[in-house]
Amino acid sequence: MPEVEIVEVGPRDGLQNIATFVPTETKVEFIRRLIDAGFKRMELGSFVSPSAIPQMRDMEEVIAALGPLPDDVRGMVLTPNLKGFQRAVAAGLENPIFVLSMSESHNQSNVRRSVDASIKDLAATLETMDPDRKLNVRVGLATCFHCPFEGVMEESVILKTIERIVSLRSGMDYTISDTTGMATPAHVRSLAEKCIAAFGDDASFGFHGHDTAGFGVANILAAREAGVTSFDTAAAGLGGCPFAPGATGNIPSEDIVYLFERLGVSTGIDLEKLLAAGVMITDASGAKIASHTQAIPRARLFADLNGTPPRDAQAN
């Protein structure tokens, strides 16, 4: 049983933020490779408006081509509203992610409604759920630390909003999200500690970061120190930065798997297969590899994991 869970978000938060439309069969191949690498929970894509996010316009085809996932793999899809949620459920998906922003202005910009309206949407969405059908709902809490319009967010405001959402239904998963990638490690540790202390009995919290300011790795370690054990990352660091088009955004899965394995914390992920999946998707999409680990010679990388010097070094 792995000690931390690495949630792969490349097929969603990665591919929806790069310029190229990635063909359905490439998406499917990428997802299959990630499953083969050992990911047990991943974001497969978004049920969003194809005009808003054309990169995700083939979601139904991706899901159909994938077919049933292995029993122990939870494929999640992001649904920003009731309509997306219903599309996802109709496609047979049991793991919807409902996303809303903690910041009023970001929520308006992202889903064109107030935070209050989004919470009511979520309540209505939960009510439409067939009580006999087991659905694992994840709530993505965007802009928990920093908003592109409002700057640094107030913790007390965030905690009050989370309290309202948690009170809708117990047992849901949440991602405390640093949407802009501008949170500091101290801020991440502090909010994660408070969320777990206040709502930990009714809710479980993962951390979703970005690497905009270069604090991604440090933020994941800070979240872990606060008691978080589930982390969103993307193969090859796939995805865009919310400020700088073309810059890197998501925290690279390879770097986090490598970090935890070096620290002796098991992830359950096969790093070699993950590295290959990252190379495959960047080759196929033209996206840049943002992972540091990908640039390290494989012999060096695996020698350090195994505790022995690489063969070429021994010969030196």
Next chain:
Amino acid sequence: MPEVEIVEVGPRDGLQNIATFVPTETKVEFIRRLIDAGFKRMELGSFVSPSAIPQMRDMEEVIAALGPLPDDVRGMVLTPNLKGFQRAVAAGLENPIFVLSMSESHNQSNVRRSVDASIKDLAATLETMDPDRKLNVRVGLATCFHCPFEGVMEESVILKTIERIVSLRSGMDYTISDTTGMATPAHVRSLAEKCIAAFGDDASFGFHGHDTAGFGVANILAAREAGVTSFDTAAAGLGGCPFAPGATGNIPSEDIVYLFERLGVSTGIDLEKLLAAGVMITDASGAKIASHTQAIPRARLFADLNGTPPRDAQAN
């Protein structure tokens, strides 16, 4: 008085690891801008063999063109051996850095002698020093965590070697160096704690990291948690990676200054001037900007530092 000291190493560890030879006047302009940005201690270059490192072949000219530095600025030069040390002292420099590796094979590869021979060299170097002339000697302890040939280093071996060096003379500065950039934050914290506990009365310890595995920021925070308050970084993340030619290597000064200032820890550095120095030297040298902070729009960056939303965001 700043709470942490950021030691700029771009003119040395940055420029000596890029392919281009940077003209003397550009080096001087870069160093002047860094001083203007507020750095009080920096590596100006290396007194090394011009055939081994041609990028540093104009060290004497750089020092002469710079002229006397402001009284509160300590310009350091790296000297790998007695000959380099004597050249530096002859050039009027009072802040030599003597560098040796903790790993036998890296020391052989780097300075073609055993660790024992390097320690004897250092002892001889210290003996040549005119007791009436005040010299601030810094000792760069390379490969404290990880060696490109031997892999992960044993703490007990490192501590024994450091003990031998500290016993040569009290009051010297040291940099615990992650030369390959492959150290984990836990390893950095652990060794830094042990060094300070064992030798903190006779020696002061800074941390010199690299960002090869993407752990640079986390490693600096880990060193700080252990009690280290001095950190080596390079403007724009200038420099090469010891494994991947062309990849980034040094931890970007901008990202660390921005991190500490966001955390409310004063650095004494003017971030705007530092950003401009990073742009200037990468423009002039053709080197890639590896700093995350450089890619964030300035309005956003400074709004968050000042605690107010940026003007364009307020209008949204």
